[in-house]
Amino acid sequence: MIDEHHIDALEKLLGDKGIVTGREDMEAYETGARYDRGRAAAVLRPATTEEASAAVGYCVRNGIALVPQAGNTGLVSGSTPDGSGEEVVLSLDRLTRRFALDPDNRSVRVDAGFRLSELNRRLEEYELFFPIDLGADPRIGGMVATNTGGSRFLKYGDVRRNILGLKVVLADEAGTVLDLHSDLRKNNTGVDWKQIFIGTSGAFGIVTECVLNLERLPKQTATAFLVPASGAHVLPLLKAMEERLGAYLSAFEGMSKNAIAGALAHVPSLKNPFPGGNVPEYVILAEISRSWAPRDGEQPLDAVLESVLAEIWETEEAPLADALVGPPHEVWALRHALSEGVKHLGKLIAFDLSFRRGDIMTFCDHMKAEMPQKFPAVTICDFGHIGDGGVHFNVVVAKDSPLLADAAFEQHLREWVVAIAVEQYHGSFSAEHALGRRNQAFYDFYTPEKLKNIAAGLKTLTSPGKLGSVRFG
Numbered sequence: 001m002i003d004e005h006h007i008d009a010l011e012k013l014l015g016d017k018g019i020v021t022g023r024e025d026m027e028a029y030e031t032g033a034r035y036d037r038g039r040a041a042a043v044l045r046p047a048t049t050e051e052a053s054a055a056v057g058y059c060v061r062n063g064i065a066l067v068p069q070a071g072n073t074g075l076v077s078g079s080t081p082d083g084s085g086e087e088v089v090l091s092l093d094r095l096t097r098r099f100a101l102d103p104d105n106r107s108v109r110v111d112a113g114f115r116l117s118e119l120n121r122r123l124e125e126y127e128l129f130f131p132i133d134l135g136a137d138p139r140i141g142g143m144v145a146t147n148t149g150g151s152r153f154l155k156y157g158d159v160r161r162n163i164l165g166l167k168v169v170l171a172d173e174a175g176t177v178l179d180l181h182s183d184l185r186k187n188n189t190g191v192d193w194k195q196i197f198i199g200t201s202g203a204f205g206i207v208t209e210c211v212l213n214l215e216r217l218p219k220q221t222a223t224a225f226l227v228p229a230s231g232a233h234v235l236p237l238l239k240a241m242e243e244r245l246g247a248y249l250s251a252f253e254g255m256s257k258n259a260i261a262g263a264l265a266h267v268p269s270l271k272n273p274f275p276g277g278n279v280p281e282y283v284i285l286a287e288i289s290r291s292w293a294p295r296d297g298e299q300p301l302d303a304v305l306e307s308v309l310a311e312i313w314e315t316e317e318a319p320l321a322d323a324l325v326g327p328p329h330e331v332w333a334l335r336h337a338l339s340e341g342v343k344h345l346g347k348l349i350a351f352d353l354s355f356r357r358g359d360i361m362t363f364c365d366h367m368k369a370e371m372p373q374k375f376p377a378v379t380i381c382d383f384g385h386i387g388d389g390g391v392h393f394n395v396v397v398a399k400d401s402p403l404l405a406d407a408a409f410e411q412h413l414r415e416w417v418v419a420i421a422v423e424q425y426h427g428s429f430s431a432e433h434a435l436g437r438r439n440q441a442f443y444d445f446y447t448p449e450k451l452k453n454i455a456a457g458l459k460t461l462t463s464p465g466k467l468g469s470v471r472f473g
């Protein structure tokens with residue numbers, strides 16, 4: 001709780017639409033996409049950078065803790081307040097005015113509260129898009145703070161690769177506005193300061209405006225479900241596709257049988273594309289795309305995909321057991337339903353891991369061999385962005401399992417999985433979801449003291465106030 005006079009002062013700065021204090025009205029801001037349920041002292045909703053600066057400065061001067069929140073789709077307990085009732089949520093949901101497109105530069109300057117879907121809807125008529133694709137609909141500021149990866153990383157990279165400039169409000173007594181705006185792709189005139197605000201979960205400042213790189217909207221897309229001959233054939237299959245398709249290859253996503261079964265059960269309208277409804281042990285979603293319409297005499301993209309698959313089929317290594325070319329919207333509907341599908345199978349313990357590409361399937365096989373002995377009665381429902389080394393390694397426990405009565409069980413399982421991923425395979429415990437309360441302990445454990453000290457120094461220099469859910473130092 002914060003004192004009533006602070007609420008009055010903040011309302012004066014932001015207007016009556018700019019602050020929420022009713023218990024029921026705050027509920028959506030207190031509830032995370034997956035795990036969390038916190039308690040907010042209030043929710044601030046600035047509509048401009050200037051309002052954000054005034055509110056942040058006020059909070060810092062009065063020792064009020066702030067948690068930035070954008071689309072609230074984050075999965076590591078970063079965007080919601082803790083249970084103390086003392087943290088104030090700073091929401092971006094009214095920061096949606098500015099939309100300044102520069103088609104010649106293939107860039108757009110937007111307020112950080114824009115939803116990804118709304119941004120891409122507005123860009124469609126210019127045949128452009130912001131090329132980060134995922135099964136949720138975040139806001140741009142949250143995507144910057146988490147450095148979202150998504151399903152087309154393989155072709156377009158992550159958010160970091162697509163940011164040209166930022167405007168940031170620092171959590172200091174003045175609510176300093178840092179203008180790191182640039183519409184330039186090439187600019188090496190000193191430290192690239194915007195990088196410290198990308199993927200750092202809002203610890204160093206609140207992103208209020210962004211200049212984004214845009215890409216040409218694909219005009220032809222072809223997709224297929226590929227069944228690899230075995231787990232060991234996934235990487236040879238990826239390499240064979242890269243060799244033959246180069247920059248056409250825009251997604252190479254892996255889906256386990258259990259994850260697909262979860263999606264099919266949860267979304268009955270999904271079509272089961274596999275012969276006889278028999279879902280294979282592991283399936284790859286492959287997509288190829290190009291930005292021009294079919295030209296006379298040019299092979300359509302479906303045919304390109306089919307002929308490349310036929311060629312791979314014939315290779316000596318024979319990494320492919322089966323392939324089903326299908327319409328992109330149907331193929332992607334299954335992929336995008338996986339996350340929600342596994343959530344409905346039982347109690348979900350999710351990991352966002354990454355590895356060298358050659359290690360992903362080895363790690364998954366390692367888990368499949370050892371986990372049943374160590375933690376009987378759990379189900380592995382992994383899927384992931386295999387093309388860029390990412391795996392959403394999900395473990396599901398039946399809701400009536402006695403394991404859940406043991407308070408230490410989940411933590412024990414988490415520590416065991418992460419230790420193998422990080423220590424044996426030199427992977428990352430947070431591939432693309434950044435940091436939050438959920439994975440803070442792994443940051444604390446695995447980050448060298450020297451780096452923590454540097455981060456603490458940066459924090460003091462940028463945002464000495466109480467900001468965000470993560471402690472870097």
Ligand SMILES: Cc1cc2nc3c(=O)[nH]c(=O)nc-3n(C[C@H](O)[C@H](O)[C@H](O)COP(=O)(O)OP(=O)(O)OC[C@H]3O[C@@H](n4cnc5c(N)ncnc54)[C@H](O)[C@@H]3O)c2cc1C
Nearest residue numbers: 070071072073074078079138139141142145149150202207
């Ligand atoms: C179904 C589903 C599928 C998903 N798939 C993917 C995927 O494929 N790839 C992927 O990378 N992620 C995925 N995610 C995770 C999530 O969507 C991303 O992390 C997303 O980028 C978070 O953005 P958001 O706007 O929802 O941010 P929020 O959840 O609101 O916030 C995330 C973090 O950023 C901080 N923050 C928010 N706004 C700001 C700001 N303006 N300035 C500074 N800090 C800020 C918050 O404090 C918090 O720490 C998925 C989530 C769901 C629910």
